[in-house]
Amino acid sequence: MTAELYTLDASSKDYHRIAGALAFLGDNWRDHPDLDRAARAAGLSPHHFQRVFTRWVGVSPKKFVGALAHDTAREALEDGACMLDAAFEAGLSGPGRLHDLFIAHEAVTPGDAKRRGAGLQFTWGVAPSPFGDAVMLVAPRGLSAMAFADPDVESGFADLEARYPAAEYTRDDTVARQWAERIFTPTGPEKLPLALYGTPWQRQVWRALLTIQPGETTSYKSIAEHVKSPKASRAVGAAVGANPISWLIPCHRVLASNGKLTGYHWGVERKRAMLAYETARG
Known part of the structure; x- marks a missing residue:
């Protein structure tokens, strides 16, 4: 090995x-x-x-x-x-960076999402990561989702499958492993293609999340201001919660307005660990 x-x-x-x-x-x-x-x-x-x-x-x-x-x-x-x-x-925390993250995110029509994944073909698999086993969905155009296998692999996959219930799935852990090696390298991920299936509003918020640098945090209100909708904090929160690609699209860097660690789909414990992992390497 x-x-x-x-x-x-x-x-x-x-x-x-x-x-x-x-x-x-x-x-x-x-x-x-x-x-x-x-x-x-x-x-x-x-x-x-x-x-x-x-x-x-x-x-x-x-x-x-x-x-x-x-x-x-x-x-x-x-x-x-x-x-x-x-x-x-x-x-x-501070100005230090874990890595410079460059992601090529491909605009995908929201019609794909509205059809609940009909016609989409995903390869899915499980691979180790610094935050436990990661479950990934890979589309022909790039990585579409990355979650964590809590409490088990089947539950992690079911969470992602529910986003696109009409899609076709083929399991290949080797493919997932290859993606994990590209994402969790000691020097930081290489330029990665992401196939983001979501509404234009969701993709706008997800792109805003990509501007938060490692070692930094922000609030839902700040994200709302970034996307020119300062009164839309709740809608921003919903879009952040719908983020399909954990870690790479860093919703873990968004805190409540009072600075508390709250509201992470894969658990506050994991959010805490992600922030510590990044900032200690800044």
């Missing part, structure tokens, strides 16, 4: 333990938990936890807790921010 493939598999395997550790540290940083306590929260030995956490997050557990304890974090908490949001304010 090559180093790249090992990294992809290992990051997927480590995800659930690290997500739990991030939540534990976010809730308990004021107590300055030592390595042993944090390791127990992840179900690992201290030595193994130190290595896995640093590899996945990009900084050591001690540095992560140190950022949480920063004075800026204290100020953010006094203003009502949640623990992890305070961590980002304390220095894990």
